[in-house]
Amino acid sequence: MKRRAFVGTMAATAAACALPARFARGGRQVKRVSLELYSVRTEMKKDPEGTLAAVRAMGYDDVELLWSFGNFGRTNEQVKAALANTGLKAPSAHIAPELLTNNWQQSVDAAAFLGQQYLIVPSLPEETNTSLDAWKRWADVFNTAGATARKSGIWLGFHNEPNHMKAIGGAVPYDVFVERTDPALVRLQLDAGNMRMGGGDPMRYLQQHHDRYWSFHLKDVVADNSHDTELGKGTVDFKALLAMVRDVDKKLMVVEQEGSAAPLESARQDLEFMRALRF
Numbered sequence: 001m002k003r004r005a006f007v008g009t010m011a012a013t014a015a016a017c018a019l020p021a022r023f024a025r026g027g028r029q030v031k032r033v034s035l036e037l038y039s040v041r042t043e044m045k046k047d048p049e050g051t052l053a054a055v056r057a058m059g060y061d062d063v064e065l066l067w068s069f070g071n072f073g074r075t076n077e078q079v080k081a082a083l084a085n086t087g088l089k090a091p092s093a094h095i096a097p098e099l100l101t102n103n104w105q106q107s108v109d110a111a112a113f114l115g116q117q118y119l120i121v122p123s124l125p126e127e128t129n130t131s132l133d134a135w136k137r138w139a140d141v142f143n144t145a146g147a148t149a150r151k152s153g154i155w156l157g158f159h160n161e162p163n164h165m166k167a168i169g170g171a172v173p174y175d176v177f178v179e180r181t182d183p184a185l186v187r188l189q190l191d192a193g194n195m196r197m198g199g200g201d202p203m204r205y206l207q208q209h210h211d212r213y214w215s216f217h218l219k220d221v222v223a224d225n226s227h228d229t230e231l232g233k234g235t236v237d238f239k240a241l242l243a244m245v246r247d248v249d250k251k252l253m254v255v256e257q258e259g260s261a262a263p264l265e266s267a268r269q270d271l272e273f274m275r276a277l278r279f
Contacts, residue, residue, distance in 0.1 A: 028248060029277060029278055030248065030277065032061040033059075033255060033274045033275075034062035034064055034253060034254040035064070035271075036217065036255065037069075038066055038069075038256060039256050039260070039263055040055065041069065044066075044069075044072045048073070048074055048082065049085070052086050055267065058267065058271055060271060061088070061089065062088060062089045062254075064092045064120075065079065065090050065094070066093070066094055067096070067099075067119075068094050068096045076113055076114060079114060090114060090115070090116060091117045091118060092119070092157070092189075092215060092254070093116060094122045094159070095120065095121055097124050097138065098125075099119075100141050100142065100144075101141060104149075108148060109152070111149075111152075112153070116154065117252075118155045118187070119156055119157065120156075120159050120215065121156075121158050123159075123161050130168060131168070132168050132171060135168075135180075139176070139180035139181045142158065142181050146182065147185050150185060155214070157188060157214070158186060158187075159189040159217065160174055160188075160191050160198070160200075161198070162194050164177075164194075165198030165199050166198065172200075174200075187212060187214045188209065188214070189215035190202060190217065192219060192236050192241060193219025193220055193234075194217070196221050197225045197226075202236070202241060203240065203241060203244065206244055213251070215252040215254065216245070216252065216254065218238060218270075218274065219255075219258075220232065220235070220257075221235060222235070223235055228257050229257070230260075230269045231274065232273040238279070239277065239278070242279040255270045
């Protein structure tokens, strides 16, 4: 090797080694990044169309809709038009669990109209705070609703909250739910930050139930797990987590930061982190 080429190679190697571990270059990166609109809920309440335009201008590819917030007062037709105007896609939405037992087919049809792949329930009614039987009943509801959704090409999903890891009668309710739901009918969305805040290990759950997780909430948390923070400023090892995900390009990657004082700026920083991340 000539001296000039050798020096160039050594310089490039040194530069790569100098990168922080979370940005160390690997063979993969997330190609499409979505923003959970709960992250910018205050802005969405004031100006839905303007906020969607701002999110797209940052460089986000997708958004996760909030049906549970009534899509901020917009009809399905208005939502579809706003997405088309910005170039954003909305492959998923968070929905209230009550929809599963109240004219569910109408919700499935609405998802198909909007071009969605997933309708995801983020939490369950208060009865599940103290009753494993309530968790089992809801798991059965999910199986039934999931079967209906699959007939229209839609997936029903479930998202983990911190309190889902709190044991009831010696059992972790989230584990009971996962075990009782049918993988052919119900998929899971892994919120890494929520898992940490609840005392669980997202890496262990991903390893144990890898084929169940088709959507991910990318949320970072501070050292004492008391609240979330911008991606890369907390303790979640996203490089290691995403390196475990097989067929990563087929999975939904959704940024969520719930407690920022400057939501749009935090969303921008979060996207910057995701674009730089290699795993």
